[in-house]
Amino acid sequence: MPSVQPPASSNPLVLFGGTFDPVHRAHISAARAVSKVLGGAHVHLLPNAVPPHKAQPMADGEQRLAMLRLACREYPELVVDDWELRQTGPSYSLNTLRHFRDQCADRPLIFMIGADSFANLHQWHRWQEYATLCHLAVVPRPECALAPDKVQAAFPESDAAQLLQHPSGLRLMLQRPFLDVSATAIREALEKKGDCPALDPAVSTHIRRHHLYNVATTTPSTNYEAP
Numbered sequence: 001m002p003s004v005q006p007p008a009s010s011n012p013l014v015l016f017g018g019t020f021d022p023v024h025r026a027h028i029s030a031a032r033a034v035s036k037v038l039g040g041a042h043v044h045l046l047p048n049a050v051p052p053h054k055a056q057p058m059a060d061g062e063q064r065l066a067m068l069r070l071a072c073r074e075y076p077e078l079v080v081d082d083w084e085l086r087q088t089g090p091s092y093s094l095n096t097l098r099h100f101r102d103q104c105a106d107r108p109l110i111f112m113i114g115a116d117s118f119a120n121l122h123q124w125h126r127w128q129e130y131a132t133l134c135h136l137a138v139v140p141r142p143e144c145a146l147a148p149d150k151v152q153a154a155f156p157e158s159d160a161a162q163l164l165q166h167p168s169g170l171r172l173m174l175q176r177p178f179l180d181v182s183a184t185a186i187r188e189a190l191e192k193k194g195d196c197p198a199l200d201p202a203v204s205t206h207i208r209r210h211h212l213y214n215v216a217t218t219t220p221s222t223n224y225e226a227p
C-alpha cells in the first residue's frame with residue numbers, strides 16, 4: 001500500500017490499544033505499517049489496565065509497559081503510552097478515544113485494531129459512538145471472521161489520503177502484515193520451550209530475568225543487556 005504524506009495541518013494521531021501480554025512481532029510490524037501508510041504518523045501503544053473482554057493479564061501493567069518500551073526502543077514513530085494504565089475500571093476503548101479526541105481537536109484520530117477485534121467490534125462498549133470520534137485502521141490476521149455488515153457500514157472503507165482529510169468516520173483496510181502470531185501461543189511456547197522467535201530478543205531477556213509467564217528455565221539466555 002503506498003504511503004501518503006499528510007497535509008501539514010492534518011498531523012494524524014494513531015492509537016493502538018492492547019493487552020500486550022506480551023508485546024510481539026505482529027504488534028510492532030502492524031504499528032509500523034500503519035504509521036508508514038499514514039506518512040510517518042505517531043502511533044501510541046496503550047497497554048490496558050483491565051481488559052474488558054478477556055481474563056486479567058499474567059504480567060502486571062508495569063511489566064507489560066517495560067516490555068513495550070524494549071520492543072519499541074528503535075522506532076521513534078512508536079510511542080509507549082501509560083494513559084490507560086493510570087485509569088480505573090474496565091479499559092473501555094470509548095474512554096480512551098474520548099480522551100484523545102479532546103486532546104487532538106479536529107486532527108485525524110485513527111484507532112488501529114486487528115481483524116479479530118474488528119470482527120467482534122459490535123460487542124464492544126458503545127461501539128456505535130466510535131465513528132464520531134475516530135477512523136479505524138484494520139490489520140489483517142489469519143483465520144478471522146468478517147465483521148458484521150452493520151459494523152462495516154458504520155465505517156465506510158476508504159484510503160489513507162481520505163483518512164488524512166477528515167477527523168473521523170472512515171476505515172482503512174491494510175493488506176499487510178499478515179502474521180500468524182498471538183500472545184496466547186507465545187505464552188504457551190515460553191512455558192514449554194522457554195523462548196519464542198516472535199519476541200524481540202530484549203523482551204525475551206526481560207521475561208526470563210523477571211520470571212514472567214512460568215517460563216521454562218532450561219533454555220540458555222541471550223546476552224542482551226536491558227538498558
Ligand SMILES: Nc1ncnc2c1ncn2[C@@H]1O[C@H](COP(=O)(O)OP(=O)(O)OP(=O)(O)O)[C@@H](O)[C@H]1O
Nearest residue numbers: 018019020026113114117139141179181182183184
Ligand atoms: N498477529 C496479529 N495480526 C494483526 N493484529 C494483531 C495480531 N496480534 C494481535 N493483534 C491485534 O493487536 C491488538 C492487541 O492484541 P493483544 O494484545 O490482545 O494480542 P493477542 O496476540 O491477540 O493476545 P492474546 O493471544 O492473548 O489474545 C488487537 O487489536 C489485536 O487484534
Ligand SMILES: O=C(O)c1ccc[n+]([C@@H]2O[C@H](COP(=O)([O-])O)[C@@H](O)[C@H]2O)c1
Nearest residue numbers: 017018019048052053091092093124125
Ligand atoms: O471497549 C471495549 O468494550 C473493548 C472490548 C474489547 C477490547 N477492547 C480494547 O481493545 C484493545 C485490544 O483488545 P485485546 O483484548 O485484543 O487486547 C485493548 O485496548 C482493549 O482494552 C475494548
